[in-house]
Amino acid sequence: MLPPGPSQLALLQTLRIITQPVSFLLSCADRYGDWFTLRVLGPQSPPVVFVSDPEAILAIFSSLADQLELGRIADVFRPLVGNESLIMQNGDRHRQQRQLLMPALQGERLFDYTPAMTAITQAAIAQWPLGQPLDLRRQMSQISLAVILQVVFGLTPGPRYRDLYQRLDQLLEAITDPLYSLQFFWPALQQDWGNWSPWGRFCRQREAIDALITAEIQEGRQSQQPRQDVLELLLAARDRDGNPLSDQELRDQLMTLLLLGHETTASALTWAVFWLLRHPDCLNRLQSELVAIGDNDRAIAKAPYLDAVCREALRLQPIALIAQPRRVASPLSLGGYDFASGTILVPCVLTAHRRAATYPNPDQFQPNRFLERRFSNGEFLPFGGGQRSCIGMALSLIEMKMVLATLLRQCQIAEVSQRPVRPARRGITFVPSQDFRIQVQQWHNPSAQTAIASV
Numbered sequence: 459m460l461p462p463g464p465s466q467l468a469l470l471q472t473l474r475i476i477t478q479p480v481s482f483l484l485s486c487a488d489r490y491g492d493w494f495t496l497r498v499l500g501p502q503s504p505p506v507v508f509v510s511d512p513e514a515i516l517a518i519f520s521s522l523a524d525q526l527e528l529g530r531i532a533d534v535f536r537p538l539v540g541n542e543s544l545i546m547q548n549g550d551r552h553r554q555q556r557q558l559l560m561p562a563l564q565g566e567r568l569f570d571y572t573p574a575m576t577a578i579t580q581a582a583i584a585q586w587p588l589g590q591p592l593d594l595r596r597q598m599s600q601i602s603l604a605v606i607l608q609v610v611f612g613l614t615p616g617p618r619y620r621d622l623y624q625r626l627d628q629l630l631e632a633i634t635d636p637l638y639s640l641q642f643f644w645p646a647l648q649q650d651w652g653n654w655s656p657w658g659r660f661c662r663q664r665e666a667i668d669a670l671i672t673a674e675i676q677e678g679r680q681s682q683q684p685r686q687d688v689l690e691l692l693l694a695a696r697d698r699d700g701n702p703l704s705d706q707e708l709r710d711q712l713m714t715l716l717l718l719g720h721e722t723t724a725s726a727l728t729w730a731v732f733w734l735l736r737h738p739d740c741l742n743r744l745q746s747e748l749v750a751i752g753d754n755d756r757a758i759a760k761a762p763y764l765d766a767v768c769r770e771a772l773r774l775q776p777i778a779l780i781a782q783p784r785r786v787a788s789p790l791s792l793g794g795y796d797f798a799s800g801t802i803l804v805p806c807v808l809t810a811h812r813r814a815a816t817y818p819n820p821d822q823f824q825p826n827r828f829l830e831r832r833f834s835n836g837e838f839l840p841f842g843g844g845q846r847s848c849i850g851m852a853l854s855l856i857e858m859k860m861v862l863a864t865l866l867r868q869c870q871i872a873e874v875s876q877r878p879v880r881p882a883r884r885g886i887t888f889v890p891s892q893d894f895r896i897q898v899q900q901w902h903n904p905s906a907q908t909a910i911a912s913v
């Protein structure tokens with residue numbers, strides 16, 4: 459027997475998960491607990507089992523991995539990231555590509571990137587007008603795009619950087635529009651009928667972006683200068699036969715990191731600032747910690763309360779509501795249930811993060827909980843888990859810390875009005891709804907401010 463679930467028609471359940479995913483999943487967890495079965499894949503939907511039980515999630519990520527198949531939900535990104543992208547690979551090739559990319563995205567290497575993260579944030583904030591309402595989500599999105607272009611693509615500010623920045627910004631904003639993004643889900647709409655057709659416009663935008671990225675790759679191949687970016691490591695990488703990556707492979711991996719690393723980090727940062735502004739006690743504590751640390755990237759990366767704030771923001775409003783669904787390949791027993799082949803199991807990040815048994819007062823923002831105990835990957839999974847877990851976890855956490863530390867040291871901000879804010883879908887992420895606006899109330903160091911703004 460399958461876990462319990464609503465008896466509504468599959469079509470209605472599908473509509474609910476599309477239109478109100480957060481409230482629908484939370485209400486099911488309230489009613490049915492750690493396991494519930496939904497029919498959310500259209501009118502003929504097979505059962506889809508959502509799991510919040512930490513032990514079961516850990517088993518799905520690790521010990522049961524061989525009995526589960528990962529779905530092909532990444533296909534929707536293919537027109538953007540290309541056939542050679544990491545997210546389009548399976549099995550051995552996927553493992554090899556992860557091994558190739560990982561060294562550039564973790565460990566000591568991250569400290570090569572932190573000065574750029576701080577400088578980009580300082581320069582962006584210096585442009586914020588005093589006392590004027592600002593869409594923080596948009597600001598964070600521009601900061602994180604600049605970070606990816608500089609630390610991943612290795613671009614330095616100049617004409618190519620500006621051109622690529624503007625084209626990518628336009629494209630990435632456009633694909634979060636529900637109508638525009640429909641064409642990615644519906645291949646029949648992917649018809650290039652020239653510039654006046656939506657797909658035609660997308661193809662022209664992509665061609666222009668590809669030409670700029672290819673020029674950067676070719677310049678990187680010829681350059682003798684040491685660089686400190688992800689592209690440098692990819693240019694030096696060799697496969698088992700000693701061959702370098704082709705231009706197409708390099709382009710596809712860069713686009714993948716851009717697509718998955720940009721809006722995700724920006725959304726997480728927006729939520730972190732949102733919760734801090736709604737909890738002045740937490741904001742004060744964080745500010746005191748940052749003052750005590752001073753201007754030291756390594757100390758910022760390790761600061762306990764800052765780390766707890768970032769994790770609590772990722773817990774309370776995870777950017778991805780679920781990790782990748784898995785299809786049962788051979789019958790298995792889990793959590794007291796027997797699952798037949800073909801059943802779909804979904805580790806549910808949102809509901810696992812709101813389990814009262816794991817997180818007392820789960821709906822409250824309480825960074826302290828991350829100082830008091832460690833949580834397993836079955837309890838805390840904003841970056842998913844297992845073979846396809848996020849490869850940008852360390853990079854995004856350090857970016858969140860550098861941006862937050864810079865922002866809070868540079869100025870005092872406040873929310874424009876404390877209207878109710880709900881999570882709103884934006885492309886592949888969830889962000890605070892439009893009503894969230896901030897304003898700069900005061901510069902902490904006005905003379906430094908003028909200097910940064912005039913750089």
Ligand code: HEM
Nearest residue numbers: 718719722723726777778781782841842843846848850854
């Ligand atoms: C706060 C920021 C981020 C969040 C919340 C996040 C979340 C996730 C999640 C939930 C997954 C799917 C994991 C699974 O199904 O088990 C994922 C995959 C992935 N993420 Fe992130 N991510 C973030 C930032 C980044 C960054 C900065 C990059 C790269 C620069 C990145 C690159 C990727 C890639 C390439 C994958 C696919 C991995 C694979 O298929 O093997 N992410 N991310």
